[in-house]
Amino acid sequence: xxxxxxxxxxxxxxxxxxxxxxxxxxxxxxxxxxxxxxxxxxxxxxxxxxxxxxxxxxxxxxxxxxxxxxxxxxxxxxxxxxxxxxxxxxxxxxxxxxxxxxxxxxxxxxxxxxxxxxxxxxxxxxxxxxxxxxxxxxxxxxxxxxxxxxxxxxxxxxxxxxxxxxxxxxxxxxxxxxxxxxxxxxxxxxxxxxxxxxxxxxxxxxxxxxxxxxxxxxxxxxxxxxxxxxxxxxxxxxxxxxxxxxxxxxxxxxxxxxxxxxxxxxxxxxxxxxxxxxxxxxxxxxxxxxxxxxxxxxxxxxxxxxxxxxxxxxxxxxxxxxxxxxxxxxxxxxxxxxxxxxxxxxxxxxxxxxxxxxxxxxxxxxxxxxxxxxxxxxxxxxxx
Amino acid sequence: xxxxxxxxxxxxxxxxxxxxxxxxxxxxxxxxxxxxxxxxxxxxxxxxxxxxxxxxxxxxxxxxxxxxxxxxxxxxxxxxxxxxxxxxxxxxxxxxxxxxxxxxxxxxxxxxxxxxxxxxxxxxxxxxxxxxxxxxxxxxxxxxxxxxxxxxxxxxxxxxxxxxxxxxxxxxxxxxxxxxxxxxxxxxxxxxxxxxxxxxxxxxxxxxxxxxxxxxxxxxxxxxxxxxxxxxxxxxxxxxxxxxxxxxxxxxxxxxxxxxxxxxxxxxxx
Numbered sequence: 001x002x003x004x005x006x007x008x009x010x011x012x013x014x015x016x017x018x019x020x021x022x023x024x025x026x027x028x029x030x031x032x033x034x035x036x037x038x039x040x041x042x043x044x045x046x047x048x049x050x051x052x053x054x055x056x057x058x059x060x061x062x063x064x065x066x067x068x069x070x071x072x073x074x075x076x077x078x079x080x081x082x083x084x085x086x087x088x089x090x091x092x093x094x095x096x097x098x099x100x101x102x103x104x105x106x107x108x109x110x111x112x113x114x115x116x117x118x119x120x121x122x123x124x125x126x127x128x129x130x131x132x133x134x135x136x137x138x139x140x141x142x143x144x145x146x147x148x149x150x151x152x153x154x155x156x157x158x159x160x161x162x163x164x165x166x167x168x169x170x171x172x173x174x175x176x177x178x179x180x181x182x183x184x185x186x187x188x189x190x191x192x193x194x195x196x197x198x199x200x201x202x203x204x205x206x207x208x209x210x211x212x213x214x215x216x217x218x219x220x221x222x223x224x225x226x227x228x229x230x231x232x233x234x235x236x237x238x239x240x241x242x243x244x245x246x247x248x249x250x251x252x253x254x255x256x257x258x259x260x261x262x263x264x265x266x267x268x269x270x271x272x273x274x275x276x277x278x279x280x281x282x283x284x285x286x287x288x289x290x291x292x293x294x295x296x297x298x299x300x301x302x303x304x305x306x307x308x309x310x311x312x313x314x315x316x317x318x319x320x321x322x323x324x325x326x327x328x329x330x331x332x333x334x335x336x337x338x339x340x341x342x343x344x345x346x347x348x349x350x351x352x353x354x355x356x357x358x359x360x361x362x363x364x365x366x367x368x369x370x371x372x373x374x375x376x377x378x379x380x381x382x383x384x
Numbered sequence: 385x386x387x388x389x390x391x392x393x394x395x396x397x398x399x400x401x402x403x404x405x406x407x408x409x410x411x412x413x414x415x416x417x418x419x420x421x422x423x424x425x426x427x428x429x430x431x432x433x434x435x436x437x438x439x440x441x442x443x444x445x446x447x448x449x450x451x452x453x454x455x456x457x458x459x460x461x462x463x464x465x466x467x468x469x470x471x472x473x474x475x476x477x478x479x480x481x482x483x484x485x486x487x488x489x490x491x492x493x494x495x496x497x498x499x500x501x502x503x504x505x506x507x508x509x510x511x512x513x514x515x516x517x518x519x520x521x522x523x524x525x526x527x528x529x530x531x532x533x534x535x536x537x538x539x540x541x542x543x544x545x546x547x548x549x550x551x552x553x554x555x556x557x558x559x560x561x562x563x564x565x566x567x568x569x570x571x572x573x574x575x576x577x578x579x580x581x582x583x584x585x586x587x588x589x590x591x592x593x594x595x596x597x598x599x600x601x602x603x604x605x606x607x608x609x610x611x612x613x614x615x616x617x618x619x620x621x622x623x624x625x626x627x628x629x630x631x632x633x634x635x636x637x638x639x640x641x642x643x644x645x646x647x648x649x650x651x652x653x654x
Contacts, residue, residue: 049491053494054494054495074497080495082492082495085488087488087489088488088491089489090415090489091487092418093415093418097415097418101411104411105408105493105496105497106496106497106498107497107498133422
């Protein structure tokens with residue numbers, strides 16, 4: 001028997017011809033926070049649903065607290081709590097009623113359920129709304145209740161499936177604080193997220209998932225360190241000039257410059273000299289950058305290096321176009337993932353430019369809250 | 385084993401009794417009924433359609449319909465209306481479950497250490513409770529438009545109980561449908577083509593003997609008709625036992641087939 005709180009070996013799951021999980025392995029020691037990071041459709045949610053006994057895997061092995069999710073699902077269910085896009089709360093019930101319902105169904109003793117619900121409502125700052133139907137809650141309140149519902153029975157293992165997707169910065173930060181508290185109490189947490197910063201802030205260890213594979217599994221610090229050096233980003237006025245700049249640099253610089261819309265990016269171990277060389281070359285070719293950024297690599301860059309693309313660029317059917325184009329802080333819910341699809345090129349680029357202005361500060365690139373926060377539930381399950 | 389301090393895990397035996405499963409079912413029933421307490425108008429909405437049918441058939445079409453035995457048409461009509469009301473009402477079971485599938489709530493339930501049957505028993509118990517209220521209100525409507533029981537109170541109550549038994553059995557068909565479709569709007573659209581022939585090609589509104597012969601076989605023996613006939617016999621008199629047994633057999637058959645199917649469907653969802 002393994003000491004791991006969560007153990008996954010060679011896990012596969014197919015939906016028709018699509019391999020949602022194509023043989024993934026990882027293990028999470030007790031008390032650790034493990035982040036599964038990847039774009040929509042990478043297989044994160046599928047992994048959580050298998051571990052939560054909702055979905056039967058096609059192959060491989062998955063254990064929670066040493067219990068096999070396929071052979072001992074009933075026992076596994078006594079060990080886990082689930083929140084996020086794989087779970088929901090009942091909008092017709094009040095916050096208190098939701099927590100009590102979950103507590104009862106998790107087989108807590110009747111007289112323990114009430115005090116536990118009150119305690120959680122207090123802790124998640126929902127006491128003032130405890131007796132209001134959840135349909136009157138804002139998006140942030142619903143997510144807090146959702147995470148609270150996963151904790152009612154004090155499960156030793158917690159699955160948080162994109163717990164903050166669609167939340168504004170403030171709600172997200174609050175939820176992060178609570179999650180960190182949980183961890184301090186010794187819960188083992190499996191967190192899935194599309195947000196690099198979220199994984200970076202919360203997880204001890206991060207597995208980057210892409211197309212059903214784990215492409216990297218390391219600490220956040222080491223993932224970033226894999227890209228030793230300095231990132232230089234040159235923003236040009238238009239794609240044509242960016243293309244020319246890219247051509248010039250590819251020929252002359254050893255650091256494999258990459259073009260991304262109007263931006264040319266290169267990573268170098270010799271930052272200062274590479275920068276001088278780059279600018280000299282551009283100047284010699286009568287190209288002058290519109291923007292210039294020199295920074296340490298981010299997890300975003302690590303993802304790019306590992307998968308060949310940025311996490312937002314997954315071009316699948318669920319792509320969304322940011323409606324605002326210029327201001328990454330003013331977007332609507334639909335632009336949440338900052339994706340662009342065919343035909344949305346310029347919008348996507350504008351966003352990239354905008355996010356690059358928020359250099360070095362990840363928040364600048366974090367999709368922000370949305371006027372739609374209090375509106376009706378977005379279709380959270382479309383990403384499942 | 386690891387020595388790290390973990391949140392005090394509650395220890396519960398994974399093997400659970402049928403009684404515990406029933407208890408989970410009642411917990412879910414309570415949850416499903418809260419919505420009616422919060423939005424009582426939902427009950428009123430379920431009443432609109434059957435009340436319209438009562439008024440339509442009592443005062444508009446009824447005069448043209450001759451029923452055998454010389455009984456007033458309103459007396460013929462009302463037992464059928466009770467059955468029709470719960471048959472259409474079973475759509476609520478399907479929509480309720482489809483809504484829970486779509487919202488993701490069933491996924492959360494799936495990951496909880498609760499009985500697999502509880503989501504379904506909870507739904508059908510709640511709908512049975514709703515039907516008790518709805519049928520009682522429809523009986524009041526019936527008496528207001530001139531319906532009179534011709535046997536006795538015991539016959540009337542037995543008839544109502546049969547209608548409720550039928551309602552419970554029928555909701556299992558729609559539980560299966562709701563889980564299988566998993567989307568409230570599509571479910572709403574899918575149930576009508578199933579219900580319409582059962583309710584209209586039946587003895588609910590007119591005697592089956594007035595229908596073309598090719599339709600009579602189906603119209604006589606299908607569950608809505610035999611239940612309407614049995615309820616009618618209990619409330620108005622006449623040969624009762626055969627219809628009663630046929631109706632109970634249908635109910636038992638429907639539950640025997642649909643309940644395991646629905647639980648299987650729930651277990652193998654997603």
